[in-house]
Structures are given as C-alpha cells and as structure tokens.
Amino acid sequence: MTNRVGLGREAMRAALQLRRSLAIAREEPVNVYDIAATIGVEVRFLDAPSLEGMFLKDPHPTVLVPSLNHRPRGRVSFTCAHEIGHFQLGHGTVVDEYLEGDAEARPKSDEEFAADTFASSLLMPRQAVLQRFLVRGLEPSDADAQTLFTIAGELDVGYETLLKHMCWGLELAGNDWLQDRRRTKPKEFRAAILGSKDSRRLVVAGEHWPQLPLDLEVGDYVAMPTALSVEVPALLEPAPAGMLWNVYRAKTPAPPVSPSVPLPIRFAWLVLVIADCSSIDSSTTRRLNERPRAQTDRRKQSLRGVGTRAFACVRE
Numbered sequence: 605m606t607n608r609v610g611l612g613r614e615a616m617r618a619a620l621q622l623r624r625s626l627a628i629a630r631e632e633p634v635n636v637y638d639i640a641a642t643i644g645v646e647v648r649f650l651d652a653p654s655l656e657g658m659f660l661k662d663p664h665p666t667v668l669v670p671s672l673n674h675r676p677r678g679r680v681s682f683t684c685a686h687e688i689g690h691f692q693l694g695h696g697t698v699v700d701e702y703l704e705g706d707a708e709a710r711p712k713s714d715e716e717f718a719a720d721t722f723a724s725s726l727l728m729p730r731q732a733v734l735q736r737f738l739v740r741g742l743e744p745s746d747a748d749a750q751t752l753f754t755i756a757g758e759l760d761v762g763y764e765t766l767l768k769h770m771c772w773g774l775e776l777a778g779n780d781w782l783q784d785r786r787r788t789k790p791k792e793f794r795a796a797i798l799g800s801k802d803s804r805r806l807v808v809a810g811e812h813w814p815q816l817p818l819d820l821e822v823g824d825y826v827a828m829p830t831a832l833s834v835e836v837p838a839l840l841e842p843a844p845a846g847m848l849w850n851v852y853r854a855k856t857p858a859p860p861v862s863p864s865v866p867l868p869i870r871f872a873w874l875v876l877v878i879a880d881c882s883s884i885d886s887s888t889t890r891r892l893n894e895r896p897r898a899q900t901d902r903r904k905q906s907l908r909g910v911g912t913r914a915f916a917c918v919r920e
C-alpha cells in the first residue's frame with residue numbers, strides 16, 4: 605500500500621515551497637492564474653463542459669480548464685491549482701474528466717491525491733485561512749455561513765471545499781460544525797444578495813478583499829456592501845440586488861493591451877480582469893489580456909515576482 609501520509613506531506617511541501625519561491629507569505633491568498641503565468645504555465649479556458657482539467661507537459665506546460673460558464677469559479681481555480689500540482693510534482697500529461705457526484709467518494713490514484721493536496725495547500729495553507737478570520741476579529745468556529753461564503757471567495761475556492769478543508773484538513777472545526785454550515789447552500793447566499801433565485805456566478809468583494817486581482821468572465825457578478833464607496837468602471841453595469849448590496853455585472857471584456865500600455869481598469873482597490881469566452885471563433889486562440897506587473901503596485905506585497913498574465917479562450 606502506498607504511503608498516503610508521506611505523499612500528502614510531499615505535495616504540501618511542494619506547494620508551500622512554490623509560495624515561498626514567489627515571495628508570497630503563507631497568510632496571503634493567491635491568484636492562481638498569476639502563479640501559473642509566473643512559473644511559465646499557460647492557462648487556457650476551454651468551452652468544454654466534459655473537461656474538469658488537463659495538464660499538458662509538451663511542447664510547453666499548459667493547463668486547460670473549462671470556461672467559468674461550465675463550472676463555479678472556485679472549482680475552476682481549484683482545478684487550475686490541481687493541474688499546476690501535476691506540473692510541480694513532475695507528473696506527465698494528465699486529463700481529468702468531469703464526473704457528476706461527490707468526488708470525495710471516488711478512489712483516487714496517488715498522482716490525483718497528491719495534486720489535490722498540492723492545490724489545497726497552495727490556495728488554503730493554514731495561515732492564509734486563519735488570517736481571513738483574524739482580519740475580521742473572529743474565531744473560525746464562530747463564523748457564520750455567510751462569512752464563510754465570502755471567505756471562500758477571497759481564497760478563490762468553493763464554499764464546500766473551504767468547509768471540508770477547515771474541518772478535515774486543518775482540523776479547525778468539528779463534524780457538527782461542518783454539518784451545520786453545510787445546511788446552507790451557496791445558491792441561498794447568491795439569491796439573497798442578487799435578490800432573485802437565479803443561481804448566477806457571483807463573487808463578494810467586501811472590505812476584507814485581499815488586494816488580489818479579480819478574474820471575471822463577461823456575465824459574472826460582483827457584489828459589494830452598500831456601505832463601501834466604490835468607483836465603478838464602464839466595464840461593469842449595475843445589476844438588480846437585494847438590500848445591503850450593490851451588484852455589478854461584468855459587461856465588457858478588458859481590451860487587449862500591450863505591456864507598455866496600462867490597463868485602465870481600477871475598481872477602487874480592486875483590479876478587475878475580465879475575459880469574454882463566449883465569442884471565440886472555432887480553432888482560434890485569442891489573447892484577451894496581458895497586463896504588465898508594474899501597474900499592479902497595490903498588490904506588490906502579495907504578488908511579488910509575478911509577471912504578465914494572459915488569458916486565452918478556445919473552443920473545442
């Protein structure tokens with residue numbers, strides 16, 4: 605029998621080592637697409653509903669993930685981190701197919717287990733999770749479901765993924781806590797914030813947003829508490845919202861820019877990166893964004909060493 609404890613430790617060490625090599629402190633959340641760009645891994649979003657993710661080793665390291673149209677945003681970024689794990693752990697080309705149902709219930713190969721552990725450790729190291737509660741003056745076990753939903757967005761993981769990691773991975777809470785928080789579903793938060801029952805892609809960017817760029821696809825929603833005053837660029841349009849929230853919909857993709865031209869997107873302290881994955885010609889690849897590191901000075905602390913990033917959307 606393989607030594608899963610040893611494999612898990614090795615994967616965790618590799619993830620923490622990668623964060624260290626990029627000068628990202630353990631208590632800081634990360635933007636996984638920036639990390640990919642920094643280590644020379646190209647990320648492509650595919651209009652491919654049956655794909656969970658794919659890592660191509662040759663001719664150059666490439667991660668393929670489904671467009672956000674096909675998966676919740678936290679799931680896509682976790683998959684991207686998982687595929688980066690295959691790269692960092694020296695695995696070969698891997699195709700991860702999308703399977704309905706509870707992924708936990710299925711047996712995993714050693715490589716899949718290691719890539720999952722890598723992804724959890726890259727996105728949710730203990731200190732980064734604890735810091736989200738610390739900035740709110742909360743103990744993890746005292747946080748209500750809505751706060752946990754917001755924190756999951758800040759760490760760019762799914763609500764359930766955060767709950768399970770806090771309970772089983774980090775042992776910050778017990779099973780009763782897990783069962784209790786699990787009773788509330790993310791679509792209930794979305795419905796409350798958007799003021800409608802349609803379950804749409806939504807991220808909450810409140811006063812504790814960790815100063816990371818926020819990646820959106822056209823059609824995605826951003827919610828901000830009405831108490832915050834923000835400068836809204838024309839790339840976003842106001843959308844209907846429940847009480848206490850201002851909601852904006854990503855309307856226009858950020859124009860392609862050359863590295864020497866600053867991207868004119870500033871959303872108060874939030875940098876938006878908006879891609880349009882809906883209107884790409886078949887068999888073409890389009891670079892939608894390329895943003896020089898120099899303009900992202902507000903997040904120097906959290907993303908030192910990160911260079912330009914590119915988004916490419918392709919159809920199958």
Ligand SMILES: [Zn+2]
Pocket residue numbers: 686690698699700715716719
């Ligand atoms: Zn995999």
